[in-house]
Amino acid sequence: MNDKKIVVQKYGGTSVGTPERIKAVAEKIRQYVDRGISVVVVVSAMGHATDELIKLSMEINENPSRREMDMLLSTGEQVSISLLAMALQNIGIDAVSFTGSQIKLVTDGNFSNAKIQSISTERIMKYLNENNVVIVAGFQGIDDDENITTLGRGGSDTTAVALAAVLKSRDCEIYTDVNGVYTADPRIVEHTKKLNEISYDEMLELARLGAGVLHSRSVEFAKKYNIKLHVRSSFNSEEGTIVMPREEMMEKFLISGVTSKLNEAKITIRDIPDRPGIAAKLFELLGKNKIYVNMIVQSTGHDNKASISFTVLKENLKDAIAICNSLRGEFGISQGIESKENIAIVSAVGVGMLSAWGVAGRMFKVLSDHGINIEMISTSEIGISCVIDTKYAELAVKAIHEIFIELGQV
């Protein structure tokens, strides 16, 4: 039996982008091995390997089958795991690498966006017990028929969290090229702060609202299995940000992050008869057409007529308008369908909001003080989002960040 503490670490593509960096990752892992910790490592494909494979495939078939695409892309991680095993062996550490297939990481058959169903721990535990570092290819699995599947963008994070779950480890470290989760994008806000801790729900809300450091599914998994996700840099040894249960957090801020999304567009349908089922029908049809809807606001107008506004990705705007138009007759829509492309969704996220009065009001006031008009408002338990004109997005983020974070928190 292995009574040693198990840590799962995930290194992203930038962290293993060159032979030198792979060697540096091996040295980082050595520090854990030297402390008597069992290490399971998940790696992504090297640097731009995945993009290069996609480019190669496009020269052959612009619309390749997803099964063959997964067959192709999964080689990227297989290269990384073998090279990392060699790097560890080179410094005298026993290491063994496994593909998704070899540890029976079984997914559904949804190629290119598969969901993990089960993982066998038998082989991993056998090699951990023999004091090996076990290296697992991220992003990939097999379906029931042993076809190779991939988990979609950010899938390696999910592999790492799922491994922590089945290995009953609470410790999952996500090594990346930033130092952790920040209160805002440092390219926009000068006095941004790194968070030491953040709750699962806040992290999910930030991911949804435009902060890209972790993939949502990995955070959902971590929440479900109560795993602490430590997001940190592979280029230094600083502590990063721990994504964890809210109850265990030492520091709780009113607002943990301010985000903006610029790639959405707004559609407004006015004077819809206010009867049940119309909104359901509209959003069901958008969903069927794989059009992702972010914010939805419905307001009742005069004469029992309602108005619905919602945002979709800019790239889907045309299709979404066409779908709205196709429902005109059925819904009795007489007015025009308005759309606007140059919008931004600016959001403040924080569990502290749950217990604090007046956060929304303070946020609206700060926008108003800067002469920024709010076109839509949507609130969740832990977030407030406002749709404004794109040209005010940076100004809004800076102003909200300043009042809620820089000027001191509760």
Add this chain to the structure above:
Amino acid sequence: MNDKKIVVQKYGGTSVGTPERIKAVAEKIRQYVDRGISVVVVVSAMGHATDELIKLSMEINENPSRREMDMLLSTGEQVSISLLAMALQNIGIDAVSFTGSQIKLVTDGNFSNAKIQSISTERIMKYLNENNVVIVAGFQGIDDDENITTLGRGGSDTTAVALAAVLKSRDCEIYTDVNGVYTADPRIVEHTKKLNEISYDEMLELARLGAGVLHSRSVEFAKKYNIKLHVRSSFNSEEGTIVMPREEMMEKFLISGVTSKLNEAKITIRDIPDRPGIAAKLFELLGKNKIYVNMIVQSTGHDNKASISFTVLKENLKDAIAICNSLRGEFGISQGIESKENIAIVSAVGVGMLSAWGVAGRMFKVLSDHGINIEMISTSEIGISCVIDTKYAELAVKAIHEIFIELGQV
């Protein structure tokens, strides 16, 4: 049930070296599909992909474990199979690709030089019956424990022949960058001829003696399972050379090929006591040290003392001499151990020799006529080899080729 004729085709690295060439291979396959033939395709890694992966690994670990090396190198073929499947799908042909693992191509656990033990045909037949072209990664398999193994250089040829064997097809086409098997290296001999047919044994002897077009193991496999190997170019539609049972050959030449090997060196040990077991001990020890011995000649001298000459690869010469020296005392060797690096082995191969008198004599005479001294002679049932000075190698090959092949055969 599939009553269609099954053909196994193998395309080498040059044939799938670029996206354009992969598309051309797809067009070639289409011609078979259009004729109602079931096609199983084995592909190698693209062009220099394998060499590039080796180079990458060397930057990390100069002495990588063979298990991890196989994990790394097997990705090369996985890239090719997925791209070829995409290329076929792009021209409307159903195709599916499989790794060695997915068709349960099981080998022994000898990483980097594994031997095939079994292949499951179930999945391949299922997809052939559904009118798919089935594409299989060459060069790779899995051991009993599902570790990825590779079959060594030329392994994709062996994969193709093994597939033909288990699929009970007699037709295996090896597409390469030459038009077939030639009577001599066209870079040396001007009037070289392409053979339409050659027997398994001659092909094996040619491979052993320096002609590189097919890997020996694939020919042994083909002989064992009575499969016709059609070696031909992927860049034109000319008929190539069929490697087949001698009994079925239409044309039988006295000599089917003339070869030379320049990468060997000669060692001579004189005045060894002529008693049993000495040669056995020497060559057993060389074998244990993985030193490959090609030619061996033993002659009895005076006073019950013998002299042994043998050739080893130049790169092994130093080690081989050291081993000989280590046996001096035990063997009672008093004389010096001589070695010579600048030798060439010139050989004539042909099943016709079996039934013809005087071939050896004619060969020695033509060398003598050109003033070339013969330092060692070795004969097998279907071949004669002479060790001569390197500087005469080209002249010897040209002269032997001229007398036996160009001046008309029996």
